[in-house]
Amino acid sequence: MSLSEVESLKEQLKVARKEIKNLRKQITTLNYTQKKEIESVRKILDDFKCQNCRNIVQNNSIPPDLAAKTAEIKFSPIGTIKTPFPEKRGVPRQASISTQIEGIIDLNYDTFNNPEHSLEGLEDFSHIWVIYYFHKNQCHAKAKITPPRLDGRIGVFSSRSPHRPCPLGLSLVEIIKIEGSKIYFKGIDMVDGSPVFDIKPYVPQYDTPSKEISHPEYFDLEFINAREAPDGQETTSDCVMASTSQAFSSKPMVRVPNWVSNANTLAVIFSSKAIEQMTELKIEFESVKQLIENDPRSAYLRTKHKSQIFSFQFSEATITAKFDDSNNSVTVVQVRKTQSTL
Numbered sequence: 001m002s003l004s005e006v007e008s009l010k011e012q013l014k015v016a017r018k019e020i021k022n023l024r025k026q027i028t029t030l031n032y033t034q035k036k037e038i039e040s041v042r043k044i045l046d047d048f049k050c051q052n053c054r055n056i057v058q059n060n061s062i063p064p065d066l067a068a069k070t071a072e073i074k075f076s077p078i079g080t081i082k083t084p085f086p087e088k089r090g091v092p093r094q095a096s097i098s099t100q101i102e103g104i105i106d107l108n109y110d111t112f113n114n115p116e117h118s119l120e121g122l123e124d125f126s127h128i129w130v131i132y133y134f135h136k137n138q139c140h141a142k143a144k145i146t147p148p149r150l151d152g153r154i155g156v157f158s159s160r161s162p163h164r165p166c167p168l169g170l171s172l173v174e175i176i177k178i179e180g181s182k183i184y185f186k187g188i189d190m191v192d193g194s195p196v197f198d199i200k201p202y203v204p205q206y207d208t209p210s211k212e213i214s215h216p217e218y219f220d221l222e223f224i225n226a227r228e229a230p231d232g233q234e235t236t237s238d239c240v241m242a243s244t245s246q247a248f249s250s251k252p253m254v255r256v257p258n259w260v261s262n263a264n265t266l267a268v269i270f271s272s273k274a275i276e277q278m279t280e281l282k283i284e285f286e287s288v289k290q291l292i293e294n295d296p297r298s299a300y301l302r303t304k305h306k307s308q309i310f311s312f313q314f315s316e317a318t319i320t321a322k323f324d325d326s327n328n329s330v331t332v333v334q335v336r337k338t339q340s341t342l
């Protein structure tokens with residue numbers, strides 16, 4: 001290729017880049033205009049509320065302006081979670097009890113042009129909070145629910161039930177690696193395809209309410225100091241004194257009810273057939289053990305139905321286990337490749 005051809009190509013590239021930049025600017029402007037138009041249409045619709053609706057808002061003593069703004073808050077997901085669970089059945093109840101199972105958060109390209117930029121610095125953290133949408137919920141929220149570990153009912157806000165008025169999940173997971181717009185992580189309690197709304201780094205200094213310290217001689221000054229300056233606003237001596245007196249308190253600051261803290265795991269046994277099948281399918285024993293030792297059955301199945309046989313899909317396989325409630329044990333009877341339903 002001659003020098004003049006190279007020069008001409010360079011010139012064309014320059015023009016193309018300029019065009020792309022202009023197009024991006026136009027898209028941003030159009031987005032902005034469209035947003036404004038939607039807002040103004042929404043405002044018009046809100047102002048046209050029937051007299052009865054207005055009375056309801058006023059009777060609830062929420063300022064009408066605020067009521068209009070908060071009646072429906074719209075957010076778009078920033079990405080999607082990929083997990084080995086195509087359906088809800090068998091999904092671990094908390095990410096902290098499935099530390100061997102891996103997933104991927106894949107950020108969308110319509111939130112930021114370069115989503116990888118939004119992840120810069122995250123590799124310095126070991127864990128993240130993931131806020132996601134329970135998109136596979138089929139029943140609606142009820143004020144009282146029965147958690148799997150409790151033979152009774154409690155208020156939905158005292159539980160981690162996915163059936164809540166605002167169906168958002170909050171999970172603490174461990175980062176394995178970050179590549180481009182993808183976060184590979186360990187700790188799964190989400191169905192495959194769950195939309196993600198936010199990701200925040202886990203910072204023990206902010207996210208741990210207190211540390212149980214029963215003897216003053218074990219007082220961990222470094223921990224308390226670390227808690228003092230999360231955003232540079234809590235460095236007065238008053239704050240230090242307040243934290244110090246809390247730390248010396250013999251009372252644990254974190255409380256959970258017995259039905260949470262007394263949760264026992266089941267003994268897991270693998271049948272020889274399951275061992276053979278898992279070896280063939282290259283499925284890790286530890287992962288399957290984690291999935292069933294915490295009893296994936298719902299309270300309904302376990303207590304009302306007394307179901308002993310339970311099957312669920314994990315990646316490409318269908319796992320079948322037999323529970324023995326009188327012995328607190330469970331046997332993995334079969335792990336076979338899931339048959340396609342197509």
Ligand SMILES: C[S@@+](CC[C@H](N)C(=O)[O-])C[C@H]1O[C@@H](n2cnc3c(N)ncnc32)[C@H](O)[C@@H]1O
Pocket residue numbers: 088089090091092093094095133134135136137160161162168169170171172189190191193194195
């Ligand atoms: C008990 S919730 C806890 C979630 C989160 N760690 C929390 O505390 O908010 C986890 C359960 O929600 C259900 N689940 C997970 N992802 C879901 C989704 N996308 N749609 C509906 N249900 C889902 C599964 O049954 C899973 O076992």
